[in-house]
Amino acid sequence: MSVIQDYQASTKTGKIANFVDTRMGASKMVKEFGRKLFPDHWTFLFGEVALYSFVIVVLSGAFLTFFFDPSMAHVVYDGAYKPLYGVEMSAAYASALDISFEIRGGLFMRQVHHWGALIFVAAASVHMLRVFFTGAFRRPRELNWVVGSVLLILALAAGFTGYSLPDEVLSGNGLRIIDGVMKALPVVGTYMSFFFFGGEFPGDQIIPRLYSLHIMVVPALIILMVAIHLFMVVVHKHTQYPGPGRKHTNVVGYPVGPVYAAKAGGFFFIVFGIIALISGFLQINPIWTYGPYDPSPVSAGTQPDWYIGWVDGILRLMPGMLGDFSMLWHIPMPWGWNALPLGVLIPLIPAGVLIVGMVLWPWLERGMTGDNREHHILDRPRNAPGRTAVGVAGVIFYCVMWAAASSDLMAVYFMLSLNDVAYALRFLLIFGPIIGFIVTKRICLALQRKDREIALHGRETGIIEWTPEGAILERHEMVDDYRLYELVAYETQQPIPAQPNNKGRVGLWSKFKAACSRAFYEDRVEPVTAQELAEAHAEHDQDRRKLQGSVGRTVQELEGKRDNS
Amino acid sequence: MKALSQNRRHPMVGVALLLLGLLLTGGLYSLASNINSASAYSQADYTSADNISDGETLFNANCASCHGIGATGGPAGPSLVGVGAASVDFQVGTGRMPLQMTGPQGQEKQNQFNEEQTMQMAAYVHSLGAGPSIPEDEYLDADHADVNLARGGELFRVNCAMCHSASAGGGALTRGKYAPTLHGVEEEHIYEAMVTGPQNMPVFSDSNLTPEDKRDVIAYLKEFETQGYPGGASLGSLGPVAEGLFVWTGGLALLIGFMVWMTTRSS
Ligand code: HEM
Numbered sequence: 007m008s009v010i011q012d013y014q015a016s017t018k019t020g021k022i023a024n025f026v027d028t029r030m031g032a033s034k035m036v037k038e039f040g041r042k043l044f045p046d047h048w049t050f051l052f053g054e055v056a057l058y059s060f061v062i063v064v065l066s067g068a069f070l071t072f073f074f075d076p077s078m079a080h081v082v083y084d085g086a087y088k089p090l091y092g093v094e095m096s097a098a099y100a101s102a103l104d105i106s107f108e109i110r111g112g113l114f115m116r117q118v119h120h121w122g123a124l125i126f127v128a129a130a131s132v133h134m135l136r137v138f139f140t141g142a143f144r145r146p147r148e149l150n151w152v153v154g155s156v157l158l159i160l161a162l163a164a165g166f167t168g169y170s171l172p173d174e175v176l177s178g179n180g181l182r183i184i185d186g187v188m189k190a191l192p193v194v195g196t197y198m199s200f201f202f203f204g205g206e207f208p209g210d211q212i213i214p215r216l217y218s219l220h221i222m223v224v225p226a227l228i229i230l231m232v233a234i235h236l237f238m239v240v241v242h243k244h245t246q247y248p249g250p251g252r253k254h255t256n257v258v259g260y261p262v263g264p265v266y267a268a269k270a271g272g273f274f275f276i277v278f279g280i281i282a283l284i285s286g287f288l289q290i291n292p293i294w295t296y297g298p299y300d301p302s303p304v305s306a307g308t309q310p311d312w313y314i315g316w317v318d319g320i321l322r323l324m325p326g327m328l329g330d331f332s333m334l335w336h337i338p339m340p341w342g343w344n345a346l347p348l349g350v351l352i353p354l355i356p357a358g359v360l361i362v363g364m365v366l367w368p369w370l371e372r373g374m375t376g377d378n379r380e381h382h383i384l385d386r387p388r389n390a391p392g393r394t395a396v397g398v399a400g401v402i403f404y405c406v407m408w409a410a411a412s413s414d415l416m417a418v419y420f421m422l423s424l425n426d427v428a429y430a431l432r433f434l435l436i437f438g439p440i441i442g443f444i445v446t447k448r449i450c451l452a453l454q455r456k457d458r459e460i461a462l463h464g465r466e467t468g469i470i471e472w473t474p475e476g477a478i479l480e481r482h483e484m485v486d487d488y489r490l491y492e493l494v495a496y497e498t499q500q501p502i503p504a505q506p507n508n509k510g511r512v513g514l515w516s517k518f519k520a521a522c523s524r525a526f527y528e529d530r531v532e533p534v535t536a537q538e539l540a541e542a543h544a545e546h547d548q549d550r551r552k553l554q555g556s557v558g559r560t561v562q563e564l565e566g567k568r569d570n571s
Numbered sequence: 572m573k574a575l576s577q578n579r580r581h582p583m584v585g586v587a588l589l590l591l592g593l594l595l596t597g598g599l600y601s602l603a604s605n606i607n608s609a610s611a612y613s614q615a616d617y618t619s620a621d622n623i624s625d626g627e628t629l630f631n632a633n634c635a636s637c638h639g640i641g642a643t644g645g646p647a648g649p650s651l652v653g654v655g656a657a658s659v660d661f662q663v664g665t666g667r668m669p670l671q672m673t674g675p676q677g678q679e680k681q682n683q684f685n686e687e688q689t690m691q692m693a694a695y696v697h698s699l700g701a702g703p704s705i706p707e708d709e710y711l712d713a714d715h716a717d718v719n720l721a722r723g724g725e726l727f728r729v730n731c732a733m734c735h736s737a738s739a740g741g742g743a744l745t746r747g748k749y750a751p752t753l754h755g756v757e758e759e760h761i762y763e764a765m766v767t768g769p770q771n772m773p774v775f776s777d778s779n780l781t782p783e784d785k786r787d788v789i790a791y792l793k794e795f796e797t798q799g800y801p802g803g804a805s806l807g808s809l810g811p812v813a814e815g816l817f818v819w820t821g822g823l824a825l826l827i828g829f830m831v832w833m834t835t836r837s838s
Contacts, residue, residue, distance in 0.1 A: 048830040055826055059588025089720045089794050117802055124818040149805050289802030290814050293736045297728045305732040306742025412812040414743035423747035
């Protein structure tokens with residue numbers, strides 16, 4: 007301590023820095039964080055994009071709070087937008103219109119907020135896919151995967167609560183669907199809906215309540231979760247792609263300070279710039295066209311923002327009748343009939359499966375691989391065919407639901423029958439993931455075989471050489487050692503057979519696990535071993551020598567001829 | 572410039588003059604015909620015997636194969652007795668009739684008849700039984716002093732948006748049927764659509780929506796067309812789907828481009 011106090015800085019900046027440092031110990035923090043290494047790969051930046059767009063959404067949202075009035079009090083609009091002049095509406099909608107037409111820069115800020123939100127959730131989703139397909143969620147990072155999943159769900163909550171605030175017909179229709187889904191739940195449904203809306207839908211409570219959630223509860227939770235998320239990234243250190251010199255025990259990359267920090271700072275402004283450009287040139291959510299919310303009108307082409315689309319889509323896909331079998335059941339009760347709308351309840355199952363499957367995936371995979379080691383080196387997706395295939399199946403499942411949310415637009419713009427679009431999507435919802443799984447797994451295995459081929463025999467150059475003896479050989483170009491390392495350094499998983507329990511019996515559950523494990527890992531391409539490599543290379547060297555020998559001879563013969571003539 | 576003044580009778584001058592003349596007459600003609608377009612024909616035209624008989628000739632040549640002689644219904648078309656002049660003017664004026672092919676819904680195409688011929692067929696159908704007639708100019712005038720835009724908007728959202736969408740961009744109905752976009756539809760045809768209810772559209776009779784109400788709706792739709800997009804390019808007015816599509820294509824592509832650029836420098 008005394009050493010630090012004795013230190014006298016010679017420059018003015020030095021003095022200020024020293025003053026702060028002796029009181030806050032900032033140099034220790036800089037030392038700790040500034041020396042953290044970050045590997046450099048573009049796919050590692052999706053998380054950053056999500057973080058930066060969140061910051062931009064918070065900043066623009068703060069601007070909106072100055073002018074937005076989250077109240078459902080009735081007012082008569084007397085603002086600048088002519089086609090709504092004199093219309094009765096809620097104060098919330100009127101103030102959102104004022105932000106758009108009267109507050110200087112308000113429309114731009116609304117658009118920044120909304121485009122930023124769309125990009126925020128998109129970036130977070132792609133970030134999640136990157137983590138999944140590279141296996142970055144494996145031990146020790148499973149908990150961070152769970153935190154990330156919670157963040158994604160919170161992002162959806164932030165988006166949905168925000169989308170509903172302006173209180174126009176479009177978002178009101180969305181709330182009406184939420185109300186319907188709540189009321190469909192047996193026994194508790196009606197109570198839940200009344201509790202949520204503070205009475206019969208829509209009531210006069212919902213906008214202020216959503217507002218509290220949207221600007222306080224949800225963002226605070228997001229910020230908390232982001233802090234935990236980033237803290238864990240620092241504790242675990244970042245993963246890296248396989249490469250020469252990259253081990254489980256090291257990180258190859260740039261230290262945070264100064265280069266990486268400068269780059270990251272610059273990147274923030276790039277993201278900001280892109281969002282600002284988009285917001286300046288492209289209109290988003292023109293709330294004035296939808297009119298004030300009123301439960302009677304429902305507009306064609308009503309869709310939620312993209313990240314809620316999949317839930318809307320699965321509701322659309324669910325048939326209300328299957329032949330003569332109605333999905334609306336009436337359960338006799340002592341006090342009369344209770345309705346059980348299976349058409350609304352059944353879609354909750356696939357949605358739940360997708361979310362629970364996502365959260366639990368690290369454990370599901372471990373159940374099948376039995377692999378409980380730490381992993382700091384990422385998998386190339388092709389080197390984990392089972393996981394990659396499940397990922398693609400999940401993406402297809404999600405995308406079919408997502409596409410179903412725009413079934414009406416597909417019907418109109420591609421001149422199709424709305425019914426046929428629904429039939430096709432229902433078929434795809436069930437068979438798409440299965441086909442996707444099989445095809446993806448085959449593609450991965452084929453790519454692995456190609457890698458193996460290249461490692462052993464080099465790249466085919468397409469140059470055919472003909473030796474004077476008449477042998478025809480294609481010239482193969484050996485890959486350099488760096489590339490070679492990437493091609494051969496991976497692990498495969500063996501399927502684990504069903505394990506007997508402590509009574510010595512093989513239970514159904516463990517049979518099921520074994521079946522999954524087999525489906526995932528039975529077919530596999532083992533990495534090239536050092537011995538195989540040595541043998542293959544020896545063979546090629548021989549070929550090459552033969553070829554070189556004969557070429558040498560040809561030249562001599564030619565020269566001999568010239569000498570003779 | 573110099574070359575032009577020296578060579579006054581440039582060979583292209585004649586062509587240019589001709590073009591100018593054509594443009595002028597064309598422009599004047601379209602101006603004149605625009606002024607008259609709403610309803611160039613008075614009620615009297617529908618009762619003139621000449622027009623009715625000319626209309627009958629046209630009808631027998633072009634429409635009777637489906638609608639039957641005397642328009643009493645045929646193998647491939649309904650009876651037109653009592654559908655009114657407005658229905659003919661709408662169906663023929665928007666190019667729906669003569670129907671090109673059967674399908675879930677008759678399609679619009681290039682108008683096959685000029686205004687006079689349309690009027691004559693309308694007069695003929697009108698003579699077979701009274702029905703809604705072609706609207707008066709007064710009810711088509713979006714700039715009329717009594718127009719109430721906000722009311723038009725409310726009526727539109729309550730009566731039309733469920734099929735045509737809030738932004739009037741159109742929407743899907745079952746089995747390949749659809750409500751078309753209303754952008755760029757003429758005032759006269761909007762009115763006639765409401766009053767006759769073509770195909771899967773319901774009829775909005777005068778007791779439902781008074782002629783003044785209809786005018787408000789028309790004015791609202793026209794305002795929509797002319798107000799433009801305050802927030803920038805509209806992405807087709809398709810709402811959240813187009814916005815999401817843009818984020819996942821253009822938006823992410825832009826970001827990824829920069830991400831790759833940020834990280835290639837070093838390796
Ligand atoms: C702490 C951060 C945030 C604040 C203070 C905030 C504030 C606001 C306010 C005041 C509005 C209403 C104004 C209006 O609708 O024009 C709004 C709307 C909205 N917010 Fe937020 N927000 C925040 C975070 C988020 C996040 C994280 C998301 C999405 C992931 C989001 C998505 C939306 C959306 C989609 C709307 C509707 C925008 C529109 O009107 O078009 N917000 N927000």
